Amino acid sequence: MKRKVTLKQIAKELDVSISTVSKSLKNSLEISEDTRQKIQAFAKLYNYKPNNIALSLKNRKTKTICIIIPEIIHHFFATVISGVEQVANENGYNVLVCLSDESFDKEVINMEMLANGSIDGFIMSLSKETQQKKDFHHIVEVINQGMPVVMFDRVTNDILCDKVIIDDNLAAFNATQFLIDKGFKKIALITTVDYVSVGKLRTQGYIKALKNNDINVDESLILKIEDTENFESLIENLLTNNDLDAVFAVNEIFAVTAIKLARKLNIKVPEELSIIGFTDGIISKYSTPSISTVSQNGIKMGGKAAKMLIERLESEEEEDEQYSTEVIETELVERESTI
């Protein structure tokens, strides 16, 4: 059986990273000449076919777009998919969904698999690992070959393309200010590690609100969670060791976990502890008490991203290098978890 050799197979065979293979095949000077030659020879031998997007794009449209999301556990990404589907279908486009599973390699492989003319363009939110590595060559390549990319939520300034974001800094500032206005001073933050762009911005907004109100920033009240496996005990420690007034959590799983643990520790929510989450998903709605939250409006975000991508795909001008960044409005939804 004659199989097309993939980037992944070359990487495995030569024991190098997928990124190294990809860069070597583009003759990038970042890779040593020796390695480049070895990889290029191997690719030639096994008949590796690079993508010829530039060739194919002029002549055909697939009327299909792909959305790449980092994971599917958080309801937020499911709502973005719904928003993309809605606008895409209205405009006669099909949608494919790919998961990067927070992995750089899977992001590269998914883009390679589809950027060969199977689809017309990408909507994507960066994987954690890609944000940590700051290696965006696979996205740059796709854009340079003429295939439009719209980034949403987890974006980077290192890539010039259309983007849809919320003002994470401002939304976190407003949520924290809301808690300060209730008279709270000991406000903890449960956030992600800093290399996740949105986590960092939300942390900045929280700190800014405290400083604006002359409240001391106590680093021991800022919990930065890296691993999604063992965060329960970290949150339990935070609640046990501090006599908190309130908690601001940057996603709804952190928020609902704080509520469950407060209950276990006999801390009454909201009477003794107010909790605000982020992302207005099914958990926030169905939790008891239901969770006050920053509504991130994933449906609107997905719809806007699809609209921007389709407009670019259907625009008559060949080289429209004016990229824009759309900021979706957020709002604070008050429910039962805050007094």
Place this chain on the structure above:
Amino acid sequence: MKRKVTLKQIAKELDVSISTVSKSLKNSLEISEDTRQKIQAFAKLYNYKPNNIALSLKNRKTKTICIIIPEIIHHFFATVISGVEQVANENGYNVLVCLSDESFDKEVINMEMLANGSIDGFIMSLSKETQQKKDFHHIVEVINQGMPVVMFDRVTNDILCDKVIIDDNLAAFNATQFLIDKGFKKIALITTVDYVSVGKLRTQGYIKALKNNDINVDESLILKIEDTENFESLIENLLTNNDLDAVFAVNEIFAVTAIKLARKLNIKVPEELSIIGFTDGIISKYSTPSISTVSQNGIKMGGKAAKMLIERLESEEEEDEQYSTEVIETELVERESTI
């Protein structure tokens, strides 16, 4: 720009259904000769290219599989996707996800789009509308052309292929028997309309358990929900108008909604009302009280489906018509919503 005309465009242009176009192009005798000729002429004029799977399949493998799910709101399908991803990635396969949005047309379009050699095989759960129409020609075609399909959860006996299911009837029987063993007699069922295969089987299991225990089946305690929009008031009526001992709900959104409404009506869960759900998703885990539930094991189901598909793709035998149906074990997870 030269665009490939799609089934959907032909259907719209000639004001017929996608199914009619698809069948006409296969010269199906179900469609009148006049309509067939008109559609075939139009397709020829606009250069419609049917899929030539049989041609392409012999010579190449894409190492990509597609999973088609009906919707993404219920966490169950997200867990199945995770299971598929895991096993597929271990075996060097990429995964694409498509949503049918419970629509027959979208299911047909997605299969048409990908069955042209972009992928090696499908894993799918039927849309509500497909189950209602009982029109499976698009799946039969794909299978006849040599592309393997594995169905999971919402399957049909009308299609011969590999399947992964749970024993919905038995799982519902066991959940109901569990409630009867607590001494409960007035047990309500919140289920879906009968054309959704799993809803029907779960309803049968519930009725069987009641009959086995000589409990009268009271039709007014069986709530069959069609529309996902307005089910809250239906559940509220059910709880208000009956002095229930327990509720068995066939998914976790129905279960958590019953809990929320019981709380609103000052009915204490579990002291005055026990509630069991189906699908052990994030809502069941994070709800207060947490929800006792039939664990459907989506990760295992997805993993098994991927394994069956990949084994078929990599088997040496050309025509292995021995299909099998794997039954995944379920278990009852006891939490706080039952006494």
